[in-house]
Amino acid sequence: MSTITQRISSFLRSPRxxxxxxxxxxxxxxxxxQRKLRELATRLSGRRR
Incomplete structure (x- = not known):
């Protein structure tokens, strides 16, 4: 049985x-x-203590 990382890397090499x-x-x-991701990062970093 292959590990999850092996399965993911195999999938990423496939055409799909x-x-x-x-x-x-x-x-x-x-x-x-990019703007949406920056806003999300700002919101998430604001939640940390």
Whole structure:
């Protein structure tokens, strides 16, 4: 039985995994997505003590 990390890395090497990686990179390149992530990081860091 393969470990979860092996299964994930195998998936990411597959054609479907590559499509998802490319889609994620395109989404992260968008300024609106970057702004939303910065706002989320700010909110989450504000919750820490």
């Amino acid at each position: 995994g590559q499509q998802l990686v490319d889609r994620g990179r395109r989404e992260l390149a968008k300024p609106t997505t």
